[in-house]
Amino acid sequence: MTAAASLKTWYWVHKWSSLVCTLFLLVVCITGLPLVFHEEIDHWLDDAxxxxxxxxxxxxxxxxxxxxxxxxxxxxxxxxxxxxxxxxxxxxxxxxxxxxxxxxxxxxxxxxxxxxxxxxxxxxxxxxxxxxxxxxLALHVDWFAGLPGELFIGFMGLLFVVAIVSGVVLYGPFMKKLSFGTVRATRSRRLKWLDLHNLLGIVTLAWAAVVGVTGVINExxxxxxxxxxxxxxxxxxxxxxxxxxxxxxxxxxxxxxxxxxxxxxxxxxxxxxxxxxxxxxxxxxxxxxxxxxxxxxxxxxxxxxxxxxxxxxxxxxxxxxxxxxxxxxxxxGDYGGMPLKILWALLDILTIVVLASGLYLWFARRKATDARVARRVRELTPALES
Known part of the structure; x- marks a missing residue:
């Protein structure tokens, strides 16, 4: 397999593993924020x-x-x-x-x-x-579906890990012409969000991998x-x-x-x-x-x-x-006191941005593709009618 074909395969794996799990992972990450501070929130809400x-x-x-x-x-x-x-x-x-x-x-x-x-x-x-x-907790663990829900969320977590690995494979070839941390803010909105998606993805790489793997194990x-x-x-x-x-x-x-x-x-x-x-x-x-x-x-x-x-x-x-x-x-992140919980929450928020930006990039690409097709159809219509 050539390098180009290999990259194309990895791109396909990254795109579809991400798309399938992103919506569910967004819910898991959003519900995970209060769960990081569950002891403090439970104490605050306790009416005993x-x-x-x-x-x-x-x-x-x-x-x-x-x-x-x-x-x-x-x-x-x-x-x-x-x-x-x-x-x-x-x-x-x-x-x-x-x-x-x-x-x-x-x-x-x-x-x-x-x-x-x-x-x-x-x-x-x-x-x-x-x-x-x-x-x-239910939305984070099983979506009110018991063991089938746990196994389903575990599978989504596994896809998330696949998306992380494939993203790492793609990061080098796609970003080799840019300095680390570059965000081309003066270019198109889609390109700016692509750079931000790649940057935050690589910054949160280790944390996301740990949380993804341990999440699958917990399920x-x-x-x-x-x-x-x-x-x-x-x-x-x-x-x-x-x-x-x-x-x-x-x-x-x-x-x-x-x-x-x-x-x-x-x-x-x-x-x-x-x-x-x-x-x-x-x-x-x-x-x-x-x-x-x-x-x-x-x-x-x-x-x-x-x-x-x-x-x-x-x-x-x-x-x-x-x-x-x-x-x-x-x-x-409940083994290092409040400082580690705060760090876990910040990394969780960054991961939410990565997931949301991935969805935006997919929809933006679809919209751009549809626009190109529509434009091409308009260009060809007079020729076909004549």
């Missing part, structure tokens, strides 16, 4: 009671007491999960009508981590999804967790296949303590109740994380027997779950 002011070093409330409160309020519901926030003094207890219920029926209770006071009785997820941040979280459960968790479950799940699980607080001892240096941040789709009928699945900058983003699952409270296994996460966990902070 304020946290109690307690002396430093005050121990956290016993989780069993919080679970008992939740069951008293909703005796017909089951406990899905418990999340013990390490950034805010709160504990979230997730509940649903049954473990087979639709996720939209789930709800959570927010407790003060120190006093055990109920701070908020959250609405069902169906209602929560219609809040501002709920809509932003695969549901099938990746399902794969882990079908393989490694299924092997751990083999000895329990002929046993009946416990009617009443043992103390959750005792299970937390056992898991913390089993993984020194780690701390349990959340756990799924036996029967939850991310657990097994016989176990609490404890999610513990480390204390170092790297391990704080890596979760180690610990399976605790719900009948005895003893640790069954420390399930070292497979490589694909490690990649998934590391991709999340990279995607949203």
């Amino acid at each position: 009671k304020p946290y109690a002011v307690v002396p430093e070093g005050t121990p956290r409330a016993n989780v069993d007491g919080l679970i008992d409160q939740a069951r008293t309020l909703y005796p017909k519901d089951v406990i899905d999960f418990v999340f013990m926030d390490d950034a805010q003094p709160q504990v979230l207890v997730g509940m649903s009508p049954s473990y087979q219920s639709d996720f939209d029926e789930a709800h959570f209770l927010k407790f003060d981590a120190h006093t055990g006071e109920l701070l908020k009785d959250g609405p069902p997820q169906a209602q929560e999804k219609l809040s501002f941040m709920g809509i932003m 695969l979280s549901t099938p990746l967790f399902a794969l882990w459960q079908r393989t490694e968790v299924a092997a751990l479950m083999a000895p329990y296949k002929n046993e009946t799940p416990p009617a009443q699980p043992t103390s959750a607080q005792a299970a937390i303590d056992a898991a913390n001892k089993a993984v020194p240096g780690n701390e349990v941040l959340s756990f799924n109740y036996p029967g939850n789709r991310f657990s097994t009928p016989h176990h609490y699945t404890m999610w513990s994380k480390g204390a170092t900058p790297l391990t704080s983003h890596l979760f180690t699952p610990v399976l605790v027997d719900a009948a005895t409270g003893e640790v069954t296994a420390v399930a070292e996460p497979p490589w694909y779950l490690k990649v998934l966990e590391l991709s999340r902070p990279l995607h949203f």
Whole structure:
């Protein structure tokens, strides 16, 4: 294949991969802006009671007491999960009508981590999804379509990565006669936007590639967790296949303590109740994380027997779950505090300009082509009539 033919092929790949994904990526980038600051926005919009002011070093409330409160309020519901926030003094207890219920029926209770006071009785997820941040998250992740929506947005992200790679291939040959950063502002509007599109595209190249790749990985979280459960968790479950799940699980607080001892240096941040789709009928699945900058983003699952409270296994996460966990902070820029979040937001805005300018260039080219064809038809019409 000649160099000219190769460039033509890459141009075709860049054009169509960009066109197919641009509209969806624009929505993803626009909704991604508030999601970068989701912690700050959630805190600002939170209508829960304020946290109690307690002396430093005050121990956290016993989780069993919080679970008992939740069951008293909703005796017909089951406990899905418990999340013990390490950034805010709160504990979230997730509940649903049954473990087979639709996720939209789930709800959570927010407790003060120190006093055990109920701070908020959250609405069902169906209602929560219609809040501002709920809509932003749904449009960013699955367009209200569940797993099919996640996979579709993941495919759009993959096309975005293809567009980035093909754009890099084209950048050198198309811009070799111009100095880096040149924007021919005195030429036509289309040429000016072409230069700006190329400049911003190459400036945001590394960031866009990282966010695009990690976005694709994040969209695969549901099938990746399902794969882990079908393989490694299924092997751990083999000895329990002929046993009946416990009617009443043992103390959750005792299970937390056992898991913390089993993984020194780690701390349990959340756990799924036996029967939850991310657990097994016989176990609490404890999610513990480390204390170092790297391990704080890596979760180690610990399976605790719900009948005895003893640790069954420390399930070292497979490589694909490690990649998934590391991709999340990279995607949203939430591992370096506010300065990094601001940088992520600025780069996101630049990427929106790149996507929008790409659409403009395509429409402008179509319009110019149509104008040339119309002009040629007018020129040929007298000759044809004669």
